Amino acid sequence: MPWYRRTYDWLERRLQLEGPIKDAVLHPVPKSTASWWYVFGSASAVLLVLQVVTGILLALVYSPSASHAWNILQMLNHQVPLGWFLRAMHGWGSNFMVAIVVIHMAQVFLFGAYKFPRELTWIIGVFLLLLTLGMAFTGQVLRFDQDAYWGLAIGASILGRVPWIGGQLVHLMLGGPIINGATLTRFFALHVFILPGTLLVLTGLHVWMVVKLGINEWPMPGRLVRRETYIQEYNELAHKDGLPFFPGAAWKDAYFAAAILLAVALCAAYFGPYGPTGTPDPTIINTVPKPDPPFLWIYTVLSYLPPEMETPFLLIVPPLAIAVLLGLPFVAGVGEKSWWRRPVAVFSVMFLAVCWASFTHLATYTPWSPKMNAWSGAPIPTAFLERRTPLERQGANVFQEKQCRNCHSIGGSGGLRGPALDDVATRLTEDQLIRQVLLGGGNMPAYGSTLSPPETTALVRFLNTLHPNYQPAASDASRAVAGQGGVPSASTVERGNGQHKTQ
Template sequence: MPDLKQSSINIYNWFERRLGLGGPIIEAAEHEVPANTSSWWYVFGSAATVVLVLQVMTGIMLALVYAPTAGHAWSSLQFLDHNVRLGWFLRAMHGWGSDFMIAIVLIHMAQVFLFGAYKFPRELTWIIGVFLLLLTLGMAFTGQVLRFDQDAYWGLGIGASIASRVPFVGGWLVDLMLGGPIIAGPTLSRFFALHVFVIPGILLACVGLHVWMVLRLGINDWPMPGRLVKKSTYEREYHELTEKTGIPFVPDAAWKDAIFAAAIMLSVIACALWFGPFGPTGQPDPTIIETAPKPDFAFLWIYAVLAYLPPSLETPVLFIAPVLGIGAMLLLPLVSGEGEKHWSRRPVAVLMVAVIAVTLGAFTRLGTYTPWSPVMNAWSSLSTPAAYLTHRTPLEREGAVVLQNKQCRNCHSIGGEGGLRGPALDTIASRMTEDQIIRQVLQGDGNMPAYGNALNPSETTALVRFLMTLRDDNVPPAIDASRRLASSGTAHPNSQSTH
């Protein structure tokens, strides 16, 4: 045993002499913190870091088997679930770890906000924390897409249709996200790169910077009523408090972090064993459009909000509210970097956290059973009214059958019957040209996903021919004014030459 101990010491000294990491790590672990920070309220940051390590480790092992191609992604997950020993458990750990990490980061952000830990000198620590929250949500979204099941396929289509509404750059964003106007082979490759390389790289860099700033600036002391934060005196007061009541972080303060992190890990394991992995649901099939895609738990509240919003309010809520919310979080420490930290002296802050928590909880609950389109009165078996089939050619009647079989009337009405989510189709040909209808069907726009992969060319032709018959009596079909102008411009010289 003495020889083994001496050998271990020699190996450690060999590496330490060359790397010099042992001293700084020990110094960081034993740095003194105010005794009042040894609290169960200060354990969420370290727990989030532990879960992040779990996500990295399980993600690496999953990447050894996962095939990031549109043709093999779904089957590789089936192989993991049924042919790899404990493959299903590995997937379950990764999936539940994602949900736990989001929940812990949200609670940590709320605790930091209530404790005033975003105030001087920790403004940048808070700002980096906001980006860590956004990156964590980005990891969850891209991870859901990588399942590439029926929910992920159509959920991604809805996400792309939302991105297309961004002013000026909407089309560019869709091409960047999908690798083209529709979901195809390049789409999964891009999301795999985002989920495995881009977002984790930025996330780990931000975590390292975040931890460094906590070590440099110290852990936020327990807020006391009446103890105001002043830039001129706070750092001196903090150092005096640390000198009087300071305890080494390891082991005096870190044991609570270790216990809580262990409890979280056991909870993740329990959920993985009991509930199993998330998906994959049905194999992605663009010809099956009667699916009701739902996002993962972290995004259910967005799903419910969109389901209840009238279409006219969707774009403002989607693009104005998030920008204002994120902007407010980033500006918070810059406009409120001094003053009272204790929550009892900040009732508005407590009310804000309570309202946000209740709202997120309520909409998440609603999202478990709320459909994407709450006003869907039609059904796939509902036939097209006979008045819309008379005096139609066989090809146009075939288009009516396509309209029925593809469940277009779940969102669109004809003759007052059908869904109200999208515009009525009774006069569509008087509002849109044939080219515009083709583009809308194949590439989508606004709230309508792209159906380019759900229709073959003959079905598209028949559907568009039928839609072009839907206009009021004595109303000509819509025409492209720019083409008419161009046509008249080219004819004008000829008309002059004949006179």
């Protein structure tokens, strides 16, 4: 007996894997499933393997450090042999994986494969889609360039809008109130360990259920799903008009998966890797960051939504869409499978596909919401500098030097990304201004790591003067109460010091 046969027998006696593997590979499936419509699930699994392999190779070089990540990616692009191609394979593999998983979900939906007894298979598939999107987003953050920084800032602002626990979620995601070194470490752990590990476990469970419950048969009009008889009818169909999965149906999966890998390699060789673009710096406002292709559609939607509609949209539409997907097999778990007799299902898929394609196309030239057309070099209007203290004028200099007017306008001049600041002191107290500058919020990034304490103090003092003459600046009522109780407030002390100096 050859040595390799003796080694195989030695392992088989101890592992006993031959039987389960043969059952999985040779299990009978309906002959109608040997179709090109059934190849997307296997292609998704092959792309997952590609992402794992290329991700491991990149992790050997990558350093999740805010001071080194950008330079390491530049080194991979320009100094390491074929480093750019490895990065490109990983980046384009991510885009292809998202696309194939979405197509697979649409095919499963149209074929009614979420119905009894495959409800849990569908639910796991929904979570696999969400994990795939999570992998794509965390991978973009690890580039840690301008696109990644601003995408992360907007992602944090979206998470911060969750009622009651938004602040805690932002702290959990960023490792603190602002984007710092801990942020990249957490996203590295998510992208390399947590999300892939969960994805692999759920993929294994998903494949196991497909093997045990069988591949969904071709949906024939009039062939209804009934809980009482479906399993018996399926088994009879698989044995009477079926064939072994390998090689009867598997060869098309293999050809399609090979074609997808070839397409990924061609895109990687022709288009190259994603980024990194400019170094991450919140003071560089004159930029138009864009997310990776899987998220371009939401970029467009937020660009066209009025500011007051962003929060309701983000808090209602995505959770509602996920709830609909998860609840679908419980609402429509039996009955007709054929898309010929399910016009609502066909229309839903076509409508969503047209909307997604249109929004993604618009994102190629849609400006960041809202439009930015300012130039920070224009001087601050003199009306905002008259009768100001030296500290407040110093704050005006900080406002000018840090290019705040690229996003905000005062006196009708400036950017439109953020709200006008002519009366900001009537909306926010001094403490709230400090928190907004340091920690950010909404679509504004945090500047706590780029402003020194004296600069922050001066800037906030200047902002606190921006209110109409007839309307006083906002104040904290609790401080006034504390001052009446014998504990002087900060503003009371300041006014007292000012009167003393005048006298």
